[in-house]
Amino acid sequence: MNSAKTPTGKGSKGAVGLEKLNDRIRLNLPRQWFNGQQKRVSLGLSWTKENVTFAESLAKQMELDWLSGHFDLTLAKYLPSKKQQLNNVVDLPGKRAEMSLLELWDRWCEYRKNSGIKITTYKITYCVQYRNYIKDAEEAVGDDVIAQCNWLIENRGKTAVINALTQLSYAHNWGIKQGFVSSNPYEDLVTELKKSKAIIKGNKRDEDGHTTDDETDEENDRRAFSLDEVEAIINAYETSKTHSYYTPLVKFLFWTGCRSGEACALRWKHIKQGLSVVSFKDSYNSKIKTTGDTKTYTNRIFRIAEGGKLHKLLKQLESERLEPENSNELVFKGKTGKQVAWLNFFRTWKGAGGYKSMISELIEQGKVKQYLKPYATRHTFITYQINKGMSAHTVAALVGNSADVIWKHYFDEREKEIPAYDF
Template sequence: MQTKQRDVRRSVSIIVSRGWLQLRFSYGGKRHYISVGLRDTPTNRKIADAKAKLIESDIIYERFDPTLEKYKPQTALSVTTTAAPLPVPKTSLLDLWKQYTQFQQVHLEETTIIRDYGKIEKRIRKFPTPYLEDAIAIQAHLLSKFAAETAKRTLKQLSACCNWAMRKKLISENPFKELAQEVKTKKASKVSRKPFSKECVAAIISAFEHNTYCSRYSPIPHSYYAPYVKFLFHTGCRPEEAIALKWKHVEKNRIYICEAVATDVRIRKTTKTDTPRYFPINQELRAVFDAVRPENPDPNALVFPARGGKEIDTHNFLNRVWRPVVKRLVEAGKVKEYLPQYNCRHTFITLCLESGIISRRVADWCGTSVAVIEEHYAGAIAHIQVPSFGLTNQTTLEDQG
C-alpha cells in the first residue's frame, strides 16, 4: 500500500532577517522560525535549502521532531516557535507634532496655532513616509514640492518639535537637527516700507470714489471701499485692526483701537502688540466716519463691514480690488509703482515724520515702538531740517556800543 504524500512545495521558506538566514514553516497549527545562524550568502543558502528539504521530508513522512533539536546545527541556534521577530516600530511624526501643538497652545496665539501649526500638520499628512526615522526622505519630498524657503522653514519647525520631544523623553535623538541648514535659500529681501506720495494717495482715493476701474459686472462698486481706504491712509492703522473696528470704539474725539481680526482664520483677538491705544479724530477722519455712520448705529456693528455684515476679507480685497486698481493707476502714470494696501500704514508714518511730528507721538498713534520708527523710517526723519532761529542776524549790545 502506497503512502499518500501531500504536496508541500516549498512549505519551508528561506527568509532573510537583517542579513541572517531563517527557516519559516507551519506545523501543528503553529508558525515556527528557526535561525540558521548563517549570513545570507550563496553558499549558506545551499545549506539552508538542504535543511529546509529535510524538514519538509520529515513532515511528509510523519517523522517531524516537534522539539526542533534534530534541525539545529551543531552551533547553538535561536529558535522561536510563537512569532517572528517584530521590526522596531517607527515613530509617527504626525502624533509627535500633535503633542507638540497641544503643548504650544498655552503659549501662543490661537491664530498662530491654527494658521502656522495647522499648515505644518497638513504637510505632514501628505508626506509619503510620515515617520520620524524617514527624515532624509521627508527633506527630499519638501524640496520637490515647495520652494526652498518653505522647505527650510518646515524643517526648522520639525526640528523644534523634535527638540521639545527630546526634552520630554519621548524620543532619544533629533533626525531633523541639521537638515534645515543644508537647504540653501536666497537672502531674504527686506520688507518694503516704501510710502505713496501725497499725489499718489489722492489718485488712489479718487479712483475708488469714482469707480474708475470698477467692472460693470462687479457685484460691489469700488466706491463702497473708499471710506475703508481713506481710513487706512489717515490713521496708519493695520488692516486687521481697521476691519475689527466697531462703532463702540469710535468716541467723540478719539478712536479706541484694541482689537484685530485675522480674516484667514476669522478670529478676533487683541492688537499685534497686545496693547490698546487711542487715535485722535481730526477733521478729515471725522468726515470719513460721517459718510458711513448709520442714523442710530449699533455699538457692536462694524464701522467698515463687508456687504454681508462681517469683517472685510483683507486678502480678497487685496487681490480682487486693491491690486487691480493700483496697477491700472500705475499703467496710467498716476501712481509711480504698485505697493500693497499695508503700505498705507508706511505712507501715514512717513508723512507724519516728514511733517516734523516726533517719533514718540507717531509710535503711540500707530501701535509700534520708537526704535522701529527710527530704524525703518530713517529716510523720512533725515528730511526734517534743523530750524533756523535767526540768531545770526541779532546784534549784541556790545556791537552797538
C-alpha cells in the first residue's frame, strides 16, 4: 500500500502500490505475484478522495487474497467489466464496492435474462415474485440477513424462499466478480436452509417407509374427474346461457390433456392432414401476454382418429371459422373473439366475485363429487388413458412430459373405470 513506503519512495515489498497518473488512479502490483513481471492496472477512476479510499480498500483486499491463496490472477474479481466501468465511473465511482441489495438483484436479473431463462420466468418469478420477497424482507427487518431469512420463512412459502435466497446468494457471488459488493453473507445461510429441508425430507421418508417419494409428493393433487363428471361438465358449458363459448375449449382440454397455455396458443396452422394431426409448439401466457415455446421446449404430435369426438369437434370449429384464409387464426377464442384470457375462463370454472362457479353448481346438483382445478382435465385424460391400457410412455408422448412424471404427478389410482374416449 502507498502508506507503507520505504525511504526511497517505493512501495514496500509484497504490497500493492497506488500511483497518481495524470490525475487518474493506477495500481502497481508486486512483481513477485507475476513471476518477476511488472503488472500495473488502471482503475478508470479519477484521483478524488473517495475514489482513493475505494482504491486503497481494493488494494488491501488483493493483499489479503494473496496471503490466503485466493488471489485472482485474471483480476476479474477486482475489476468491473468495461461495460460496467462505463456505467459506473461517471456517476457513482466510490460506491461501487457496496451496491444496495435491490440494485444488485436487478442487475443479476438482467444478467440472468440473457443467460438461459425464459422471458416468463424472468418477468414473473425474478422481476416480481423474488424481487418482492427481497424488498419486503428488507423493509420489514432491515439488512440483517438472518432476520430477513426468518421473516421470509414466517411470511412466505418455504420452497420459494429457498429458491429466492439461493438466487440472491448467486447474485452476490456474481456481484463480487463484478466489483459491486465485497462479500456474500447469504452463502452459509442458504446451505443451512437446504440442509434443514433435507432433514425434514429424510424424516418424513423414514416415517412413511418410502424411499423414492419426495417431500411434495404427498401434497400433489392427482385427483381426476370420473367419466360421468366429465360429461356433466361439458354438458353444463354447452347449455350455459352465459358461458357456452368456452365449450370447445373444455372439450379439447378433456380430450387431449394438453396444458392450458398450449390450448390458448393453438392456431389453425398447427392442425394438419385433414384435421388428424395437431402439433403443440407454443404456449401462451395470458398474464404477460406472450407466446413462447412449450414448457418442455419440445414440439409434439397428437394424432386424432377420424370420426371420433375430437375430430368432429375440430370439423365443427373449422366450419365456423371467421377467417378461413388466415392460417394464424386462433382455434379457441374468448367471448369477444380475442385470445382466451385464462383467468376469465378460470372465473367461470371456479367462480369469483360476481361469477358463478360452473363446477360448484354441478356439485350442488349432485353431478360432480368435489371441486377440482381446471388442470384436472389433464389429470383426467392421463388417468383414463392409462386405465385403458395405454403405456405411460405413450401417454407421456401425447401430453408432452415423461413416463416418470406421469406416475409421479398425475395418475389417479382411485379411478379404475374403463374409459370411453374415442379420439
